[in-house]
Amino acid sequence: MHVTFSDSEQQFQTEVREFFSQEYPQDVLQKMHDGIMLEKEDFVRGQKAIYEKGWAGVNWPEEYGGTGWSATQKHIFYEEMAAANCPSIVPFGLSMVGPVIYTYGSEAQKQKFLPGILSSDEWWCQGYSEPGSGSDLASLKMRAERDGDEYVLNGTKTWTTLAQHADWMFLLARTNTDVARKQEGISFLLVKMDAPGISLTPIITLDGEHEINSVFFDNVRIPADQLVGEEGKGWTYGKLLLTHERANIAGVAVSQNRLEDLKSLLAQKQASGGAPREVNTFARKIAHVEIQLHALEYTELRTLASVATGKAPGPESSILKIKGTEIQQAIDNLYYELAGYNAIPYLREQFAADYPGQQLAESTDAWAALRYFNFRKASIYGGSNEIQKNIIAKAVLGV
Amino acid sequence: MHVTFSDSEQQFQTEVREFFSQEYPQDVLQKMHDGIMLEKEDFVRGQKAIYEKGWAGVNWPEEYGGTGWSATQKHIFYEEMAAANCPSIVPFGLSMVGPVIYTYGSEAQKQKFLPGILSSDEWWCQGYSEPGSGSDLASLKMRAERDGDEYVLNGTKTWTTLAQHADWMFLLARTNTDVARKQEGISFLLVKMDAPGISLTPIITLDGEHEINSVFFDNVRIPADQLVGEEGKGWTYGKLLLTHERANIAGVAVSQNRLEDLKSLLAQKQASGGAPREVNTFARKIAHVEIQLHALEYTELRTLASVATGKAPGPESSILKIKGTEIQQAIDNLYYELAGYNAIPYLREQFAADYPGQQLAESTDAWAALRYFNFRKASIYGGSNEIQKNIIAKAVLGV
Amino acid sequence: MDFSLNDDQTMLRDSIVQYLGKSYAFEKRMEVVDSSAGFSRDKWADFAELGWLSLPFEEQLDGFGGGPIEMMLLMQELGKGLVIEPYLATVVLGGGCLARGNNEKLRGSLIAKVMAGEIHLALAYAEAQSRFELAHVECRATEASDGLLLDGEKIVVMNGAAADYLVVSARTSGEQDDPNGITLFCIEAGRQGIERSSYKTVDGMEAAHIRFEGVRVDASDQISARDEGLAILENVIRDATLAVCSEALGIMEALTYKTIEYTKNRQQFGVPLSSFQALQHRMVEMFMELEQSRSLLLRAVIKCHEKAPDRAAAIAALKYYIGTAGRKLGEEAVQLHGGMGVTYEMDIAHYFKRLTVIDTLFGNSDYQMNRFVAAA
């Protein structure tokens, strides 16, 4: 029983650290540091740098251009990435559809799609949720009817993150309605976003941002070879993807960084004004979250170690989702509390390079409310925390 | 909108305060102060003093020997009683069966039972729960078969508090099993505890005390005139009783007293050793509970005021149960935390008058763990807090 | 012991409910929020017409003479209606300072205009370093040849841009956190040397960062005795705290019942969400927190009304509880609405944001806990 890094792992750690401090686009890191919203182009440049280093397929096997890293290496990579304050890798291509394609796709599909996903030349979005099916995903209604060499798609997808930037969408649609269980008759399809009949409506989130969309399909025709695997088996493929989605979902390293930052912020306010009257009470609140995070770090390591020995991730991965988002949100709350009045102005533009006015506060203070508002989604998306609890209940209670 | 007391109410308050400081047996109050377990005889003497003052029937109408007090007067009475550190009135006779008898009983039953209940000459216990029916009370199985002028009782009652001291039991039993709903066919019966065929087994609680019992009925014959009201209507009568049981269940005044005591205890430890390192952190914990209690006090006053205007108590009375017990238990926890190592010895006898040894700690410290253990029951009995939540859910959600 | 409203109070509440129900649709409100105006001058004229702008002012000033109960009733409904107009800033804060101040001239003339809906006010009291401490004032009015010169910055001045007059707390003597030495001035917002940068707030309202550079003020601008402005400020902030807690209670009530309604209508797994017991129990928690909050609000109002000595502790307790329980309730409402809860188009998110901001206003839960422990 140990968690020490071997010499080669330590070497790897140095290499990753150097990559982020030298090769990765430093202006993107600066934007992150200043709390400026990233453009699509910023994400792409960042991910391309990682791709050029050969590290884009963190979880992918080597034969498809992946890293083939051990669990420990992945852990080190994510830790250093967070320590560098690097933006997260947009998951839809690299973490979600990629693994489905290399696992279940045809040779032609692998050839066609995997390179663009790895290089971030092609952007993907995820078509799962529908207006009537949120937590109850399998109740989806979107139809895909076979018509010769094509499928004809009709229906609506919603909560589609970054669809406005996507070249492709992977989606679940019903190819057969005459089934015993609603999980049957669902197929996994790939759709080009410029196909005639697709239209988008932005959904603005509570913080005023446009991240998500509704996507409407009106007799959209796609070639039948954009079906992945077998018709009617989409639910199985989709579940695999949910497991991958949960990789790094705990966000341990990012939360660790933020807690360290919170401590500095508290010390800084203590020195120059604006700290809470009882600094120690606030320090205890930070410590309370920090201890939960220490626990979660080891819960994640235990899961990684278990997966590394070939075991399937158990209900522990649902713990990672629940506790990970609870901790993220607890940290958001601490930032909000610490910011005091500084969190009230809604002035996103104040950190833009060309902003003519005065910056009203430290960026962490200024963004505290918006980040807190935005990340209420964390306990809702990716299978709400209530659904995760149902999953654990099933596993540990056997009900 | 006001909560001020009128002149006559203030006068009443003075009268109640003087009663507890003068006429009520002071040695019983002293035992309470020292944390010594009361004997049945202590309770009886205390209640008899209240009876002699004419105040035993706090909630009873005047025609049956009750006080006929207004909601405000009852509130004042309970507040002063708690401030005097007076033991609670044992509820089974005065708060539970009494109201059922004067509401639904025959004239003969009123004549026979009410005087003994008021005077505490006859002690009662409650036969509701059975081994198989806890939260699901209506699933009770105890049989009462009519045989001429008698009922023949067979079955088991459990969690029967103070049955070992009781002269009578009121119980719910099934007089008809051929019913559409399980709530039907249940009757409300009065049983003398020395009837042949009744046997008792003590149930020892986790703190080592004998408060509760299982009571077994083996062909116990009781006169048919010990049926209250109509046969088969017992469920309706029993529900009335549950409402009465909830009177003063919030325990606001007692909790207020205990919080004041906690503050003194903290100050005392701060002066003479044994206080937590961060006294202010503990003071904030007390304050947190105190604020909840302030809220509950007004929730109770609102309920009283609403009942006083003739409205039935709504789901708010379930709030009183839930929040009242949560606060009690939070205070138990604070005492336990403050006591530190002093809570560990299990030495009930150390506060007895004739104890030869040294008292190891303040009685509040010494009793902290045992009280905490014992009062875990508070969120279980009288309709568990989960059942209370179901009741509120039904009322506010209409589900 | 009586928690019922008298006839006048009932009538007042009913008229507010009626007006907002008829004339304050959420969609219209959002159009105003998203406009550059920030609030509706037409609605403000209605408020004047309805007498709301006169509510707290004494009858001698031709006000309605309402007390804490009446203000609670109004603010609760403004909360439920998500009213965006700067009632708090102009009437409660600015008007409150004038009403409690000692400058009879300004008091008479400006309050009359406030009640008529002719002018707007703002109270500039918070500073970058002050956090929630009212006595922490670095903005300074120093003696010059004729009168005083005001220098300093005030942050997050609610309604700062629309205000015609600003009430400003400034240090006229003492160190930066001395409770003595603070004077309140009321000056035209356009006076030379005042620079206002306005912005939207995260809950859709308007505020401004205000810089004072050598602004001339004199005795005629003073609305407190020299160096003795803090007591007035504290009283006004106490009134305002009670007002935002009332607003919060209205919001909590709306969120609770809207969430219940939503879960009854939203089908998942072939049944309404409301049929899931885990969600039921969480909604019961929301309901209980709502009722406990209501109790603390009534308690604080009654203690104010009766001028009981423990008024300060009662208000601190209330704000602490509403800050904590209110935000938790808001989070739960969002969570139980799922994806819908985080969309800009639904009222839920806007209630939630306002509740969040109310926790911060006039001192968050942590700060109120300090005050409660100190007062208790």
Added chain:
Amino acid sequence: MDFSLNDDQTMLRDSIVQYLGKSYAFEKRMEVVDSSAGFSRDKWADFAELGWLSLPFEEQLDGFGGGPIEMMLLMQELGKGLVIEPYLATVVLGGGCLARGNNEKLRGSLIAKVMAGEIHLALAYAEAQSRFELAHVECRATEASDGLLLDGEKIVVMNGAAADYLVVSARTSGEQDDPNGITLFCIEAGRQGIERSSYKTVDGMEAAHIRFEGVRVDASDQISARDEGLAILENVIRDATLAVCSEALGIMEALTYKTIEYTKNRQQFGVPLSSFQALQHRMVEMFMELEQSRSLLLRAVIKCHEKAPDRAAAIAALKYYIGTAGRKLGEEAVQLHGGMGVTYEMDIAHYFKRLTVIDTLFGNSDYQMNRFVAAA
């Protein structure tokens, strides 16, 4: 990165599980608890036989040479088995002081007897005024004609009555809370001037209040360097903290799965309790807290093992978490068992009581939070 046990560790754990499963029935345990003996000498002999009493002692002393991992495995199972015998007092606390101490003579002779199951030990360190501060020692050893005289009182000395030898922390110089000036002595429990009042503890164990009046001690009784006993004491308490956290984890595991089992069997409203979603989600919380606690335990053990510098913080974090989450879990287990949960006859209540006491031992959650903040 590896969380698996090696073969020896697996074998050790299996043997413990097997013995307790076979020979440590709850009903028998309760007979012992309710007897005046307080624990079973027969079982103790078994423990010696099984090598448990030798577990932490180094091989040079003919011990098993087990480290934090082995101790964790044993204590977890002792927790699950609700083992009442004073392993913690004799082996971890008393034995730990001897083993870490510098008195080679006592070290060799007494540890051999401990391992053989021949003697019992107790550590007398807590005092009425000290709360959880190890350095807060008023019990004093003052110079007399030949040697020292020990005077003072120690509270809640676990296994104090059965102990043949007492390890005592006493002040040999300095003020009452001076970290320097504390010396550890190990003396026969029957030495003149020692008065022991023993009692049961609320979790069914045995402890004593011990008074020292002019007890003669000299250099041969010293097991630390003069005035330098605190470091040893701190190390031993750290080991013991880890041990009780391991015990607590075993208890939490037992409570979680016993509660799940109970709700699956207990029928209410015609269905098993486990079918109620509100209860399911609460059991999921229990399960998550169990696993998070396990993670912190493994983390602390690994950091001890690797002698990482942040060992102290890791143990404080663990104890803080187990204290808080463990007690909450215990309360939930009792609640979900309903009336059965508060009966003396069921194991649930005894697990719950032990978890409650463990929170207090060696400093409760509040105290550990202070330590964590100070160390972090």
